[in-house]
Structure formats: structure tokens, C-alpha cells
Amino acid sequence: MTSFTEENYLKIIYKLSAETNSEVSTNAVAELTQTKAASVSDMLRKLSDKQLVNYQKYQGVTLTAEGERVALSVIRKHRLWEVFLVAKLGFNWDEVHDIAEQLEHIDSEELVAKLDEFLGFPKFDPHGDPIPDHNGRMPVLGYQNLSEIEVGKNVLMVGVSEHSSAFLQYLDKTGLILGAGITILELNEFDKSLSISISSGNAIFISHEVAKNILVIEQK
Amino acid sequence: MTSFTEENYLKIIYKLSAETNSEVSTNAVAELTQTKAASVSDMLRKLSDKQLVNYQKYQGVTLTAEGERVALSVIRKHRLWEVFLVAKLGFNWDEVHDIAEQLEHIDSEELVAKLDEFLGFPKFDPHGDPIPDHNGRMPVLGYQNLSEIEVGKNVLMVGVSEHSSAFLQYLDKTGLILGAGITILELNEFDKSLSISISSGNAIFISHEVAKNILVIEQK
DNA sequence: AAGAATTTTTAGATTAATCTAAAAAAACAA
DNA sequence: TTGTTTTTTTAGATTAATCTAAAAATTCTT
Ligand SMILES: [Mn+2]
Ligand SMILES: [Mn+2]
Ligand SMILES: [Mn+2]
Ligand SMILES: [Mn+2]
Numbered sequence: 001m002t003s004f005t006e007e008n009y010l011k012i013i014y015k016l017s018a019e020t021n022s023e024v025s026t027n028a029v030a031e032l033t034q035t036k037a038a039s040v041s042d043m044l045r046k047l048s049d050k051q052l053v054n055y056q057k058y059q060g061v062t063l064t065a066e067g068e069r070v071a072l073s074v075i076r077k078h079r080l081w082e083v084f085l086v087a088k089l090g091f092n093w094d095e096v097h098d099i100a101e102q103l104e105h106i107d108s109e110e111l112v113a114k115l116d117e118f119l120g121f122p123k124f125d126p127h128g129d130p131i132p133d134h135n136g137r138m139p140v141l142g143y144q145n146l147s148e149i150e151v152g153k154n155v156l157m158v159g160v161s162e163h164s165s166a167f168l169q170y171l172d173k174t175g176l177i178l179g180a181g182i183t184i185l186e187l188n189e190f191d192k193s194l195s196i197s198i199s200s201g202n203a204i205f206i207s208h209e210v211a212k213n214i215l216v217i218e219q220k
Numbered sequence: 221m222t223s224f225t226e227e228n229y230l231k232i233i234y235k236l237s238a239e240t241n242s243e244v245s246t247n248a249v250a251e252l253t254q255t256k257a258a259s260v261s262d263m264l265r266k267l268s269d270k271q272l273v274n275y276q277k278y279q280g281v282t283l284t285a286e287g288e289r290v291a292l293s294v295i296r297k298h299r300l301w302e303v304f305l306v307a308k309l310g311f312n313w314d315e316v317h318d319i320a321e322q323l324e325h326i327d328s329e330e331l332v333a334k335l336d337e338f339l340g341f342p343k344f345d346p347h348g349d350p351i352p353d354h355n356g357r358m359p360v361l362g363y364q365n366l367s368e369i370e371v372g373k374n375v376l377m378v379g380v381s382e383h384s385s386a387f388l389q390y391l392d393k394t395g396l397i398l399g400a401g402i403t404i405l406e407l408n409e410f411d412k413s414l415s416i417s418i419s420s421g422n423a424i425f426i427s428h429e430v431a432k433n434i435l436v437i438e439q440k
Numbered sequence: 441a442a443g444a445a446t447t448t449t450t451a452g453a454t455t456a457a458t459c460t461a462a463a464a465a466a467a468c469a470a
Numbered sequence: 471t472t473g474t475t476t477t478t479t480t481a482g483a484t485t486a487a488t489c490t491a492a493a494a495a496t497t498c499t500t
Contacts, residue, residue, distance in 0.1 A: 223456080255457090255459090256458080256459065258458085262456095263457080266456090277465090278464095278466065
């Protein structure tokens with residue numbers, strides 16, 4: 001019904017919509033799909049014909065209920081497969097995204113249901129992202145970026161918002177793993193870099209760019 | 221490098237080649253790919269340009285060493301995923317083929333290696349088919365069709381050569397599962413149907429068509 | 441509120457995989 | 471060996487997804 005390519009467009013429109021809470025521009029989609037704006041225009045017309053997106057020329061695009069259902073199903077599969085790769089096959093969290101990009105398009109409801117059960121109905125993927133349930137429901141989480149936390153506060157690291165291998169390997173090296181307790185020791189005003197101490201031991205120095213991509217919750 | 225479609229052609233040429241030990245005809249490929257002969261001709265020229273097959277117009281086709289390597293890699297993945305689906309996710313053997321047809325095209329050497337290890341380096345898939353090792357080597361097995369066995373002999377059921385859901389469900393119902401011991405009680409000359417007794421208990425009656433698709437080894 | 445800059449869409453091609461219909465080659469048969 | 475049948479290939483279209491270049495619409499800036 002929906003092709004590999006269409007599913008990728010829907011997933012990307014979902015992500016951009018969730019970030020901005022409004023219509024998504026053709027150029028924004030082109031950037032994430034790694035295609036040209038002209039190709040996106042064509043595809044948006046096609047998805048609109050299939051009633052998967054709301055699209056008026058020059059007005060940006062949003063998902064229809066059905067488009068969102070498809071997008072969430074693809075995201076669910078992506079995250080479940082990532083759990084499988086890390087928890088069962090022993091991959092590191094920085095190695096699984098590209099493989100999951102392929103596995104997310106495997107089409108079988110029974111497979112997803114059985115995989116979910118085999119994994120023990122996980123609620124989060126290896127990067128801390130919530131896994132939509134089989135009805136496409138996903139909890140709204142009060143995550144904050146580490147860059148928004150005040151000096152002196154203690155927080156728990158629960159996720160990352162950047163999934164590149166380079167970033168995740170950097171985190172591994174510095175001891176910044178999910179579940180780590182973090183205390184903000186000092187904020188450097190001029191570049192917003194941080195000195196932090198990690199529960200596992202050492203105090204380290206991180207850039208604002210890094211802090212922006214670490215998701216945390218406050219600890220009492 | 222090789223597309224989903226190309227991989228399917230190579231896999232089918234491999235299977236037909238193995239059956240006949242000679243060049244494969246355009247029409248034979250068309251039948252298994254569910255396409256027309258004209259489409260096959262086009263694809264054979266393309267695979268030949270890529271050095272994956274030996275092909276001369278009107279002379280049939282065989283795999284090159286590289287084509288065979290790709291075909292065996294796809295077959296290896298197909299069978300490993302089938303083991304996963306049955307042994308880990310609890311699917312029945314009649315439910316896994318179509319899902320494996322999709323999973324066999326996932327492209328990641330590390331994934332295959334880790335899956336193989338996770339499954340305990342299985343040598344056979346749920347239908348008794350041998351799994352090529354990571355070098356593409358597959359044992360040559362002295363399997364016989366149940367239809368070729370003499371009356372009075374005892375054999376062990378080790379595989380099936382037809383994978384349709386309908387056939388496998390019929391086998392389940394009659395108690396014909398891998399590992400079953402079978403004794404040929406009687407052969408009806410006119411239609412080659414058989415009376416057999418199964419180690420698990422009952423004696424049953426099966427057609428020649430069924431017997432042809434059950435793979436066995438003789439028991440002393 | 442123009443004019444300039446940016447964004448988006450359309451026009452026209454290209455590539456992969458397929459099809460139908462027709463032509464060509466090979467195989468079979470009298 | 472010569473006609474007939476079957477198989478295979480070619481010719482010409484079609485569909486999905488993409489591209490570049492040009493046109494059109496929108497947005498930004500004086
Ligand atoms: Mn991912
Ligand atoms: Mn993830
Ligand atoms: Mn199979
Ligand atoms: Mn099998």
C-alpha cells in the first residue's frame with residue numbers, strides 16, 4: 001500500500017511536525033529525505049492524493065490521521081528493532097540506527113506483535129525514545145535538554161536527541177550513558193559550555209552543542 | 221550494489237540451476253519471478269552486464285561465481301531469519317516464508333553474523349533446508365523423496381521441498397513433522413499413493429504428490 | 441508598496457522495472 | 471528439409487522516484 005519511499009516521507013513529516021507543531025515546509029522535507037525540493041513537491045501531491053497528508057500548494061504539509069497512523073507504525077517498528085539489536089544481538093547503541101532504517105519497513109503485523117512480546121514490551125528504545133504502542137499511542141514525556149538546566153541541579157540522563165554514531169561514541173567515551181546522574185557544576189557564560197560531574201565518577205567539560213542533545217529529567 | 225529485484229532473480233536462477241544442473245531458461249525464470257519472459261530478457265542482459273550471470277541470447281543463463289555468492293548470501297539470510305522467527309518468536313513453520321522473503325534483503329554483514337551467533341549457529345532452517353555458512357558453503361545432503369522409498373523401509377523425515385502454508389498445515393494436521401519416523405506400509409500402483417505409519421502413532425494414507433515433497437533419510 | 445530574494449512548483453528528462461505486441465530464433469514434426 | 475509451434479528477444483509504453491532548469495508564488499526589505 002505504502003512504499004518504502006512513501007513511509008520515509010511520512011516519518012520525516014511526522015518528526016518535523018512534532019518539533020514545530022505546525023505545517024512542514026517543502027525544503028525542510030527535502031533536507032531530511034536528502035532529495036531536491038522539486039522531488040518533494042511531486043511526492044506531496046502524491047501523498048495528498050492518497051489522503052495521507054493535508055497539502056495545499058505553497059502552504060506546507062501536515063499528516064492526516066491515516067498518515068500519522070502509518071508514521072507511528074514505522075517509528076514503532078524502528079524503535080522495537082533497535083531494542084532487539086542492542087538487547088538481544090549485542091550491538092552498541094551507536095551501531096543500530098542504519099540497520100533499523102531498513103528493518104522498519106518490513107511489513108507484518110504479527111511480526112511486530114511477536115517481536116514486542118519477545119522483547120518484554122519495552123517502553124523505550126536504546127536512545128531513550130519512547131516506543132508507540134500498537135495503537136500508535138506514545139507517552140508525552142517531560143524531558144528537558146541538559147542545556148536548559150540550572151547550575152547546581154541534579155538530573156538523570158534519560159535520552160539523546162542526536163543519533164549519529166560519532167555523537168554516541170563520544171558519549172560512551174566520556175561516561176555519559178543512559179541512567180547516569182549528572183550535576184551541573186558550572187556554566188561558562190560566553191559559550192554556554194558546562195562543567196558537570198557524572199555519578200559514575202569523574203567531572204568533565206562539555207560544549208553547549210553536546211548539552212543540547214542530552215535529554216534529562218530533574219532529580220529531587 | 222544489487223537491488224532487491226536483482227537479488228530475487230539471482231536466488232531463483234540459483235534454485236533452478238541446482239535442480240537441473242544446467243542452464244536456466246528465460247521462461248522458467250519468468251514463472252518463478254511472476255513476471256513475463258520479456259522482462260526476464262531485459263533483466264538477464266542487465267545482470268550479465270554486471271557480471272553476475274553468464275548469458276548469451278537464446279542460450280539460457282547460469283550464475284557467475286560472484287552471482288552465486290550473492291545468491292547464497294540471500295539464501296543464508298532467508299533461512300537464518302526463518303530460524304529466528306520459529307525458534308525465538310514462536311511462529312509456526314508455515315507462517316515464516318513470506319516474512320523471510322522481506323528480511324532476506326536487509327543489508328548488514330554484522331547483523332547476519334550476530335543473528336547467526338544468537339541462534340547458536342544453526343545448520344538447518346525450520347523446513348530442513350541447510351543454511352550456507354558465512355563463506356557460502358552448504359553441505360550436500362543425501363536426502364531422498366519419500367515417494368522414492370521402497371515398501372517396508374523405515375525412514376526419518378528431515379525436510380520438505382514445498383513451502384506453501386497449505387502444504388505445511390496439512391503436514392501438521394497429519395502428524396508429519398520434522399524428526400518423525402515413517403514406515404512405508406503399502407504402495408498403490410495405480411496412483412502411487414502410500415499407506416504409511418508414523419512413529420508418533422497412527423497410520424495414514426498420503427498421495428504421491430505429498431510423498432514427493434517430503435524429504436527423508438533411510439534408517440538402519 | 442515596490443523590488444529583491446527566497447521558496448516552491450512545473451516542465452521536461454532519466455533510470456529501474458515492468459508490460460503488450462510484434463519480430464526473430466530455435467525446436468519440433470511430418 | 472521444410473513448415474509449424476514454441477521460446478526468446480526487441481520495440482515501444484508505462485509507472486515510480488528522482489533530477490535540473492525555468493517559471494511562479496511567497497516573503498522579506500527597504
Ligand atoms: Mn534510530
Ligand atoms: Mn533510536
Ligand atoms: Mn522460505
Ligand atoms: Mn525454509
